[in-house]
Amino acid sequence: xxxxxxxxxxxxxxxxxxxxxxxxxxxxxxxxxxxxxxxxxxxxxxxxxxxxxxxxxxxxxxxxxxxxxxxxxxxxxxxxxxxxxxxxxxxxxxxxxxxxxxxxxxxxxxxxxxxxxxxxxxxxxxxxxxxxxxxxxxxxxxxxxxxxxxxxxxxxxxxxxxxxxxxxxxxxxxxxxxxxxxxxxxxxxxxxxxxxxxxxxxxxxxxxxxxxxxxxxxxxxxxxxxxxxxxxxxxxxxxxxxxxxxxxxxxxxxxxxxxxxxxxxxxxxxxxxxxxxxxxxxxxxxxxxxxxxxxxxxxxxxxxxxxxxxxxxxxxxxxxxxx
Ligand code: DGY
Numbered sequence: 001x002x003x004x005x006x007x008x009x010x011x012x013x014x015x016x017x018x019x020x021x022x023x024x025x026x027x028x029x030x031x032x033x034x035x036x037x038x039x040x041x042x043x044x045x046x047x048x049x050x051x052x053x054x055x056x057x058x059x060x061x062x063x064x065x066x067x068x069x070x071x072x073x074x075x076x077x078x079x080x081x082x083x084x085x086x087x088x089x090x091x092x093x094x095x096x097x098x099x100x101x102x103x104x105x106x107x108x109x110x111x112x113x114x115x116x117x118x119x120x121x122x123x124x125x126x127x128x129x130x131x132x133x134x135x136x137x138x139x140x141x142x143x144x145x146x147x148x149x150x151x152x153x154x155x156x157x158x159x160x161x162x163x164x165x166x167x168x169x170x171x172x173x174x175x176x177x178x179x180x181x182x183x184x185x186x187x188x189x190x191x192x193x194x195x196x197x198x199x200x201x202x203x204x205x206x207x208x209x210x211x212x213x214x215x216x217x218x219x220x221x222x223x224x225x226x227x228x229x230x231x232x233x234x235x236x237x238x239x240x241x242x243x244x245x246x247x248x249x250x251x252x253x254x255x256x257x258x259x260x261x262x263x264x265x266x267x268x269x270x271x272x273x274x275x276x277x278x279x280x281x282x283x284x285x286x287x288x289x290x291x292x293x294x295x296x297x298x299x300x301x302x303x304x305x306x307x308x309x310x311x312x313x314x315x316x317x318x319x320x321x322x323x
Contacts, residue, residue, distance in 0.1 A: 003312050005051040006044055006068075008035055008058050011077060012294075015053075015301025022309050026053075037063060044068035051311065053077055053304045054084075061085040065092055073311035075304040079103060079291075080241055081321045082214040090322060097307035097317035101159060102299040103291035108163035110290035111209055111239045114263035115152075115168070118235050119145040119207075123284050145206075145233070145260075147172045153205025154178040155198060155221065156240070161211035162187050169193075177201050202226050207235045214241035224249040227258055235261045239290045242267040247274035254280050265290045 004025040009032075019026055029035050029043060034057035044052075044067040051073040054060055060074055060083055074096045076084060081098045089096050117123055121142045128134060128142070152174045154161045162184065168174040169191040176193035178184065179201045187193055198221075202208060208230065212218045222236065223246040230236070236259060238245050247268040253259050261282040268274060270288065277283060291297075307317040 001312055003050045004047060005053060005073075005308055006047075006049045007053040008040055008043075008055055011053060011304065012298045012301040014298040015303075015305035018302060018305035018309065022312075024308065024312070034058070037061075040064060041067040044071075051075070051308050053308065056080055056083050059083055059085075060089070060096075062088050065089075065094070073097075073308055073317060075307040075311075075317065076321075077300050077304050080213060082241060084321070086322065095311050095315075095317045096321050097304070097311075097319040098321050099300040099303040100319055102303065103293075103296040104159040104163055106293045106296050107160045107239055107290040108167060110265060110286070111160070111164050111211075111237055112167050112171070114237050114239070114265070114284055114286070115147075115207055115209070115235070117284055118237075118261050118263050119147055124281055127281075145235075147174060149173060149175065150206040151175045151177060151204060153201040153208045154180075154211060155201065155208065156180055156211035156213075157184045157187055158211060160239075161209070164209055164211065165191050165193060174207075177205060198226075199229065202229045203231075205234065206231065207237065209237040210240045210244050212240055212244060214243055218244050220244070220246040222246065222250070224252070227253040230259050232257065232260065234259050235263070237263050239265045242270050247277065250274075251276040251280070254282055 001023045007026050007028045009029050037059050040058060041063055048070040049068050050070060052071055053075045056078040065071060065088060072094055074094060076098050079098050079100055084096055121144050125142055152168045154165055157178045157180045165176045165187055169176050176191045177196050178193055179196055179198040183195050221244050227249055245268060250262060251274055254262060263284040265286045266288055307319055311317050
């Protein structure tokens with residue numbers, strides 16, 4: 001196939017092999033870290049690429065497509081695609097795909113791990129030990145929170161939210177409540193869960209976990225007001241997208257014990273941390289690694305490559321994000 005694509009950063013061989021088999025040539029950005037828009041524009045100006053494999057850190061907007069107007073397909077190497085200017089690609093008739101499904105279990109497991117780490121105070125205990133603060137068994141030391149019979153409140157119950165609910169319900173005996181635009185009958189049947197208004201979920205849950213895409217209506221979905229409506233003993237978990245939470249409001253809430261704790265894998269100003277976040281002992285921070293499994297990365301590469309191939313062969317991607 002006489003087609004060439006640009007891949008903004010290295011992806012696993014599993015995907016590259018599929019492209020090679022089809023005779024699709026590619027150039028790969030050299031940087032280990034997210035390239036700037038300027039760097040992507042510079043690279044794209046070198047050749048009339050037919051497509052691009054992009055990362056969630058690459059802003060795909062007017063400037064990018066002006067730099068390389070021959071691009072007809074973008075395969076995003078992630079489930080989330082908030083880095084893509086959808087109205088721009090629609091106007092240009094560019095197809096866009098993501099990598100749905102394959103990392104749901106990994107992200108759900110990471111979410112549950114964060115919940116466990118918060119409620120058992122594992123990271124605090126680890127820091128305590130390393131600092132040489134342990135002077136002998138103390139019944140009052142680092143008292144945790146029971147999970148059994150507590151209530152998990154899920155905001156968003158697509159594949160990831162549903163898996164989190166099942167793991168917590170079957171594994172640890174939590175009750176499940178959720179809010180979503182649509183009713184999830186399968187989840188309700190499996191976990192006896194109840195759909196509620198977001199405001200009710202925030203008020204009633206002991207743990208709130210966010211599983212929504214980042215779109216206009218979910219930006220700062222968790223703000224000062226919603227944090228104030230949560231229980232003082234509640235925990236907030238975010239493994240979705242950083243800007244879903246107003247982090248300045250979160251730092252205030254954590255500092256002033258408006259909620260009990262939080263665990264974040266994604267950040268409003270990623271990779272930067274909101275001022276004060278790293279000083280709080282009641283927050284756990286991981287560097288956007290919820291889906292970081294080799295199996296998931298390999299499959300993401302394969303799916304991205306298959307979408308590129310499909311676009312060239314049929315004019316359509318398999319996992320279109322444009323409706
Ligand atoms: C995704 O796929 O959107 C994750 O955030 C990164 O793997």
